[in-house]
Amino acid sequence: MQTIIDLWNGNIAPCEHCGSHDPVINKLFILIEQNREKLSGSLTEAQMETFQKYMDLSDEYLLRMLELAFCEGSCLGGRLVMETWS
Numbered sequence: 001m002q003t004i005i006d007l008w009n010g011n012i013a014p015c016e017h018c019g020s021h022d023p024v025i026n027k028l029f030i031l032i033e034q035n036r037e038k039l040s041g042s043l044t045e046a047q048m049e050t051f052q053k054y055m056d057l058s059d060e061y062l063l064r065m066l067e068l069a070f071c072e073g074s075c076l077g078g079r080l081v082m083e084t085w086s
Contacts, residue, residue: 036055039051
């Protein structure tokens, strides 16, 4: 029960190191950052502002999708536990 309480209070971050040891994910992250830097260097100020808005919305979208996946996974896990107990 303590694990659920810690999770609820934010003391546990299940995705904090998610994929950090996966070489494919690390390579993708490096490529994303390299391309972002290249693009940032070639944009005008107005284009950079639009690009930053795009990146902010992409980050928010990804966060919402991760939250939804976590909630759906938790519900599925709860149903599996209930079916096991019954």
